[in-house]
Amino acid sequence: MNAIHRVGSLDIAKIRAQFPILGETVRGKPLVFLDSAASAQKPRAVIDAMVQAMEHQYANVHRGLHWMSERTTEAYEGTRDLAARLINAPDRHEIVFTGNSTGAINLVAHSYGRGVLNPGQAVVISAMEHHSNIVPWQMLRDAHGIELRVAPITDAGELDFPAFEDLLRDGRVGLVAITHMSNVLGTYTPAARITATAHAYGAKVMFDGSQAVVHRRVDVQALDADFYAFTGHKLYGPTGIGVLWARRELLEAMPPFMGGGDMIGSVTYERSTWAAVPHKFEAGTPAILEGIGLGAAIGFVNEIGYDAISAHEASLTDHALARMAEIDGVTVIGRAQDRGGVISFTVDGAHAHDVATLLDRQGIAVRAGHHCAEPLMHRLGLDSTARASFGVYTTHEEIDALATALVRVREFFA
């Protein structure tokens, strides 16, 4: 099988050995964790980095004139360098730490949306966005008189590019905010083509990279992106830390999102001035331990390398699609040409929640529901789907276990 060749550069046993949780059993069976798109498991390096900080090297950052604070600041700020290199950002000061992708998108919607966009302008999203890339724009629309336009998708689950371009033609679109990889369909959007087209019509582009950055090397300069958001906990890091990258001149032009400590130049009762970017957008004591954990997670990803990660994902995805196609009554939702390791499916005669419970009973963890993408579900004519999603530790045998279990689910509800 050529799949074996393609994963040759990734030592799956060595990788799995780094994730303590993968040794757990669930309901008496080995854990088969196929819900990484919701949140990924954590490698030893991340766990150790956070524990090490708490046990040996912890104080508040950016302010202490003492050894502990200086060392902690170095470790925390080191993650900013790692994050910048991860996505090939030209300047470490363009990396803004947020709580998660949702925090990053809300920052853009609030600061760029209200501070730079003008009433009467429009924002374009796509029909396959997570709620976190829908609701902030609805709030901007209602508060600031911004029109919200939705670019349709094809029945295959790909961006309808001609229709997308039509939405840009009147020149009123200030920003395109779009997923880089759908959390439901696994579709990768044609990012470089999106930015080229949007820029031709004078619009900036923000990518929600929550899923994409897990599987593919992201180069914000090659993509010619303007904003890029991702979250730590899907990238094998801790919860509570996310990243917004934006071009420096955009960050400079944007007003702060939240006020507080750490984001000011000086404060008097009459007026305050803002710190330079990125600190202007980082009010309050940050997620120090989580920032340190994210640094370790990026180090873990770098050690494997995106070539091996992407090849593994492609191999798993091909294998899963082939196995699921063999099962009568199981339908994979979406058939994009360029797709990755997030696979939604339905089972004839069984609701997605019942499917998930039956799989759980065999130790297989999948997600079931609307996946925080209700408008997409309506577009697809579905109430819910089950979803299997893969991480760097996922094996072909786990996908085989899913396929075997799905045959049994069919029998159970027959």
Added chain:
Amino acid sequence: MFDDLRDLYQEVILDHGRRPRHGSRLAAFDATAKGDNPMCGDRVQVWVRHDDDGRVAQAGFEARGCAISIASADLMAEVVAGRSDADIRGLADAFRAMARSGEAPDGDAAMDRLRPLAGVHEYPSRVKCATLPWHALLAALDRQGDATSE
């Protein structure tokens, strides 16, 4: 293989989940409400018609959801027929207690009928599937609009 799942998916649940007997809107009704579980997308609407002495003559529902929620709605519609609102409220309390604890009082014909749903207590994420139709029914009886299951 799924023997251990029969505690949750008993035959009566699979049967009523697949072929509900009361799964339609009533042509004539005097109370209705929707139930909505925004976390998972389950929705149910319940219709009720009372007779002249204030007892429920008939209940019906339309639902979008899993086998557990459909079966629960169907068994609920079956057992509330002929009962007063006060009776139904007591039954709803007992049912919700059973869904959470797995325990139900013996010797009650209605609870005996609902007992196959007791298995959900072992699946915390599925308890609300079973209780959502009851939330909707109570909202209908209270004329309080729609119900949400947390």
